[in-house]
Amino acid sequence: MTALRSPVPVPETADLPAGPTPRRVKAPGWLDLRLVLGALLVLGSVLLGARVISAADATVPVWSAARDLAAGTELTAEDLVVVDVRLDDAASAYLSGSVRPAGSVLSRAVGAGELLPRTALEEPEDLVQVSLPVQAAFVPPGLARGRLIDVYAVADPAAGATGQAVGSVSLVVSAAPVQATSGNSEGVLSTPSSTVQVVVRVPSDEAAGVLAAIAGRPLVVVAHDSVDTSAAAAERARAGGAGRPSASPSASPAPAPAPAPVPAPAPAPAPAGPAG
Known part of the structure; x- marks a missing residue:
């Protein structure tokens, strides 16, 4: 007969030393400083680019002469055209395209293509x-x-x-x-x-x-x-x-002096004859 063996007792597991407690990684919040700074940089770049583009296209409509116009001309709609130009601080010196200058009178000459200054307009005289x-x-x-x-x-x-x-x-x-x-x-x-x-x-x-x-x-x-x-x-x-003459038109010009008479040439001497 086979002899029965008694089970070997399993030794108890030794207690392991306690390790450091792992820290849970937190998801970034909306108030993260780096996220806020990045958003501010992007927003500033967009605003700066929009301002540069709008400044490059900052034109205003003003009136310009369609042809040469002399001083005293009473303006009509056919004399002027509206053009878009960039004038910056000088825009107030020229007549805006929103103002109707018909009926005004020029106080000075304005050449073709010249912008119409406000100082060139005067009130209609009598x-x-x-x-x-x-x-x-x-x-x-x-x-x-x-x-x-x-x-x-x-x-x-x-x-x-x-x-x-x-x-x-x-x-x-x-x-x-x-x-x-x-x-x-x-x-x-x-x-x-x-x-x-x-x-x-x-x-x-x-x-x-x-x-x-x-x-x-x-x-x-x-x-x-x-x-x-x-x-x-x-x-x-x-x-x-x-074109103004120096003398009166009725005065006749002085006659030119008569030329001096040319003396007649002396007659040539006659040739001597043969000796006798």
């Missing part, structure tokens, strides 16, 4: 518009609104001018801006007999004198290259000084 009938042959081609012109009246007895010397010329209107024109002043259909109505503005107290000066006399329009009245006046002064 001026009236006068329509001058001019033959198409005596109107410069391309005469347009805002051009600076002089108007001369010439004597023409056949046209009914009485009491005028033949060939006399008088200045009727000086350095006046053209307000409007009507009629065919150029083209294949224009003829020397066609009439162009040139409208200018003159002081009301001078209108009667202008009408009296042009009554029954043909008119000639002279256009200036510049719309600046000061430059036009200086040009007229130079032209007047250059």
Whole structure:
């Protein structure tokens, strides 16, 4: 028979030394300092970029001259255009595009493309518009609104001018801006007999004198290259000084001195004859 063995007793496990207690890792909260600083940096970058972009596109609408306009021109909607420009602190010196300048009068000349300054506008004075009938042959081609012109009246007895010397010329209107024109002043259909109505503005107290000066006399329009009245006046002064004669027109020029008589050459001596 097989002998039964008694079970071996299992020794009790020895007590292990106690180790450090593990710490639980906490999830980052919303008030973490690093998270707050990162959000502030991102927000500051976005705001700074938006400000730079808006500053680069900080334009304002202002009025600009569509063509050369002389001093004294009464502005209309066709004379100006609205442009967007960047003026920074100088924006208040120019007329905003939200203001309607129609009916205002220029106190100085404004060139094409020039921004319209507020100082160039003045209140309408006591001026009236006068329509001058001019033959198409005596109107410069391309005469347009805002051009600076002089108007001369010439004597023409056949046209009914009485009491005028033949060939006399008088200045009727000086350095006046053209307000409007009507009629065919150029083209294949224009003829020397066609009439162009040139409208200018003159002081009301001078209108009667202008009408009296042009009554029954043909008119000639002279256009200036510049719309600046000061430059036009200086040009007229130079032209007047250059064309003014030094003596009276009725004085006849002094005759040239007669040339001195040339002495006749002495006769050549006769050749001697042969000795006798």
